[in-house]
Amino acid sequence: WERPDAIPFRQRLLVVANRLPVSAVRRGEESWSLEVSAGGLVTALLGVKEFEARWIGWAGVNVPDEAGQRALTKALAEKRCIPVFLDEDIVHQYYNGYCNNILWPLFHYLGLPQEDRLATTRSFQSQFAAYKKANQMFADVVNQHYEEGDVVWCHDYHLMFLPKCLKDYNSKMKVGWFLHTPFPSSEIHRTLPSRSELLRAVLAADLVGFHTYDYARHFVSACTRILGLEGTPEGVEDQGRLTRVAAFPIGIDSDRFIRALEVPQVQEHIRELKERFAGRKVMLGVDRLDMIKGIPQKILAFEKFLEENSSWRDKVVLLQIAVPTRTDVPEYQKLTSQVHEIVGRINGRFGTLTAVPIHHLDRSLDFHALCALYAVTDVALVTSLRDGMNLVSYEFVACQDSKKGVLILSEFAGAAQSLGAGAILVNPWNITEVAASIGQALNMSAEEREKRHWHNFGHVTTHTAQEWAETFVSELNDTVVEAQLRIRQ
Ligand code: ADQ
Numbered sequence: 001w002e003r004p005d006a007i008p009f010r011q012r013l014l015v016v017a018n019r020l021p022v023s024a025v026r027r028g029e030e031s032w033s034l035e036v037s038a039g040g041l042v043t044a045l046l047g048v049k050e051f052e053a054r055w056i057g058w059a060g061v062n063v064p065d066e067a068g069q070r071a072l073t074k075a076l077a078e079k080r081c082i083p084v085f086l087d088e089d090i091v092h093q094y095y096n097g098y099c100n101n102i103l104w105p106l107f108h109y110l111g112l113p114q115e116d117r118l119a120t121t122r123s124f125q126s127q128f129a130a131y132k133k134a135n136q137m138f139a140d141v142v143n144q145h146y147e148e149g150d151v152v153w154c155h156d157y158h159l160m161f162l163p164k165c166l167k168d169y170n171s172k173m174k175v176g177w178f179l180h181t182p183f184p185s186s187e188i189h190r191t192l193p194s195r196s197e198l199l200r201a202v203l204a205a206d207l208v209g210f211h212t213y214d215y216a217r218h219f220v221s222a223c224t225r226i227l228g229l230e231g232t233p234e235g236v237e238d239q240g241r242l243t244r245v246a247a248f249p250i251g252i253d254s255d256r257f258i259r260a261l262e263v264p265q266v267q268e269h270i271r272e273l274k275e276r277f278a279g280r281k282v283m284l285g286v287d288r289l290d291m292i293k294g295i296p297q298k299i300l301a302f303e304k305f306l307e308e309n310s311s312w313r314d315k316v317v318l319l320q321i322a323v324p325t326r327t328d329v330p331e332y333q334k335l336t337s338q339v340h341e342i343v344g345r346i347n348g349r350f351g352t353l354t355a356v357p358i359h360h361l362d363r364s365l366d367f368h369a370l371c372a373l374y375a376v377t378d379v380a381l382v383t384s385l386r387d388g389m390n391l392v393s394y395e396f397v398a399c400q401d402s403k404k405g406v407l408i409l410s411e412f413a414g415a416a417q418s419l420g421a422g423a424i425l426v427n428p429w430n431i432t433e434v435a436a437s438i439g440q441a442l443n444m445s446a447e448e449r450e451k452r453h454w455h456n457f458g459h460v461t462t463h464t465a466q467e468w469a470e471t472f473v474s475e476l477n478d479t480v481v482e483a484q485l486r487i488r489q
Contacts, residue, residue, distance in 0.1 A: 012150045013051040013473060016142055017041065018095070018158035020057040020081045030071035034079060041155065044250070044465030051151070051473060055081045056141055058095075062088050084141045086134060093130030095158070097123065100326060102192075103157045107181045108292045108386040109188060128194050132161050135201075139165030146173060151473055154205070156180045160198050163205035176476040177205040178248065181388040182414070183215040186222035195226055202243075203229075203236060206483065207476045209248040211389045211414040216247050242486075244479045248472045249418055250389050251464040257398035258461075260371040269372030277376070280355075281316045281442055284377040286370065286392045287384075289322040289332065289362065294383035294410065294428040295339050299358065301383070301434035303346045306357060309439060313350055316442065317357060318381070319373065323364040336362065374399035379406045379441040382413060383428035389414035393423070397456040404453040406441035408434070418463065422456035 021042040022034045036042070045053045059076065063069050069085055076083055086094070102124070105111065139162055142152060154162045154177045163175045189195055199222055202208055210216045220231040230237045235245035260266050273282075283302070287293035302318050322339070326332045339360065347356040365373065374380075380396040390413040397407065397419065409416055409423040416425055424437045 010050060010052045011473075011477075012147065013045070013048075013053045014056055014142060014145065014150055014152045015041075015045060015053055015155070016056045016138055016152065016159060016162060017155040018058055018099070020055050020059050020076070020083065022059070022076065022079055022081055024059045024061050024072060024076075026061070026063075026068065029065075030067055032072050032075045034075055036079065044253070044469045048466055048469045048473070050470070053080065054145070055079075056138065056145070057081070057084060058086050058091075059083045062086075062091070082141060082145055084138050086137065090130055090134050090137075093123075093127045094134035096329070097127035098131040099158045100329070102127065103160075104181070105291070106188060106192060107157060107184055109182075109184055110291055110385070124193055135159055135161035136165050138162055139169060142166060143169045146170070148172075150174070151176070151476055153178065153473065153476070161201045163203075164201035167204040174476055174480045175205045176207040176209065176472060177202055178209040178472065179215065179388070180211070180250075182212075182386050183210055183219045183222075185218050186225050189218075189222045190226060195222070199223055199227055203238065205243060207472070207479045208235070208243055208245045209472055210245075211247065211249050212417050213247045214417075215388075215414070216245050220245055242483065244475070246475065248468055248475075249414065249463060250391070250468045251460065251466075252391055252394045252398065253465050254394070254398045254461045255464075257371055257374075257395055258401070260368060261375055261399060261401065263368060266368045266372050266375075269369060270375050273372060273376045277317055279315070281378040282376055283316060283318045283379045283381055283438070284373060284396070285318065285320040285322075285381050285383075286365075286373070286395075287320075287322055287382075288325045289336060289339070290325055291331070291335060292384055292386050293322075294385045295320065295322060295335075296342055297385070297428045297431060298381050298383040298434070299339065299342050299346065301428075301431040302358065302381075302438065303342075303349075304431050304435035305438040306346070306350050308435060312439075312442065313357065314352065314355060317355070317359065319377075320358060320360045321365055321370075321373070322360065322362055324362055370395070371399055375403065377405050378403065379408060379438065381434075381438075382407070382409045382415070383426070383434065384410045384413045385428055387413035387415070391415075393419055394460045397422075397453070397460045400453055400457070404446070404449045406444055406449055406452065407456065408437050408441055418459050419456045422452040422454075422459075 022036050025033050027033050063085055073083055151174045163177050166173050166175050220236055223229045223236045224231045236243050285298055306313050343358050343360045347358055350357045374396045382390055382393045384390055393407055393409055393415045407423040409425055410428045411425045426434045426437050
């Protein structure tokens, strides 16, 4: 017999991110179909059993009419999702403009293309105004649904202004903010015209989290150098109020990948792939087709390897799976053509009538197909020019139980700090070095591969997505309690 009051209390967690984890398609005036997209954040939070999570975000569609908004809100409620409705102009200025054209390249140390630079400089103020307005719209929705005791967890560079908007509503709200990208050196952040306002807005949160200790350190030094505040081992202090700043490296739901390898459909895929590439070593790249992922650099390094190692030419194949993103942006269209051009040239140069060295697919793969590919891979190549963490490297490691394949990993990905001892670390800009690492990986002894694999596998299976989410939220709860105690003293 269990008394009703013994039923465990589950704290409500309001997860606020730019996009909801569902895609909505309008079927009629008041009817919508929804498809849940199982990204890393969704699986991370599904695994957190102590909290009752609700999502707040943009549904990715423009819904100008009230009837449509009502119907979508109702449909989303069944998935524990709450929409923020943004009109086309705001999306253009806030999302395409300030978020993707300014913050994204800046945080990844990429300059804007020359022709865009002046245009962006001119439209900067209006885009920043739209950014603040959009963040305020998110805050309005959070505030409508907030209940005392809830934890509010804001995600990513789209919502840097949100902690301030929320605390303006209610200074007692427990607010955490986590950045999924790198936070750049303060020298880079200083170039942003809205540098101070953004930092102050983030500091309104109780807890600020990053993937690595380096990003946290960069953030603290931006606050000390730009705002003149005091950095402490716990975070940043402003007139007696502490904002706790710390590293919370994300992980994956490793069990989900390990279990998938037992699924008959995946085993069938694995058999087909092994047959298809029999007699050749398989190298793999899986990325969103984004400037930051260093895809051209990776392919050029592979070309150099083939150039210098003629005996490997018909014994190795590179499979590059690249999901197109932001396809309406000219820079991304240029990147796609550039990659196609390089792949075509190399296949023309080293291909034969029966085989080509590179298979490049511009598309997303379903979960099972992806797991099968990871499982048959001998060498995974991650050459990000900058990357907050990079979950592909974790997913590859989780699926390598039988192969014990080698991971070549960019030193500029956050994952280099956790998987560095097991991977071969490279500077992706140095294609001679990457080409040499491909040779090292392909020729590595079974003992060494095994040793490196176990190091990485141990990390990936212990530092999971669930552990990441639980640690962040419990740290946020503790931070708020400690702050209250400090005030009482
Ligand atoms: P992303 O830049 O999207 O994430 P990443 O961490 O590698 O980068 O995650 C990509 C996800 O998309 C992986 O789960 C991968 O399986 C999937 N994916 C990629 N290409 C795919 C394809 N062709 N088909 C199917 N699935 C594909 C941002 C930051 C990262 C940070 C994460 C999480 O840029 O640095 O690690 O958030 O915080």
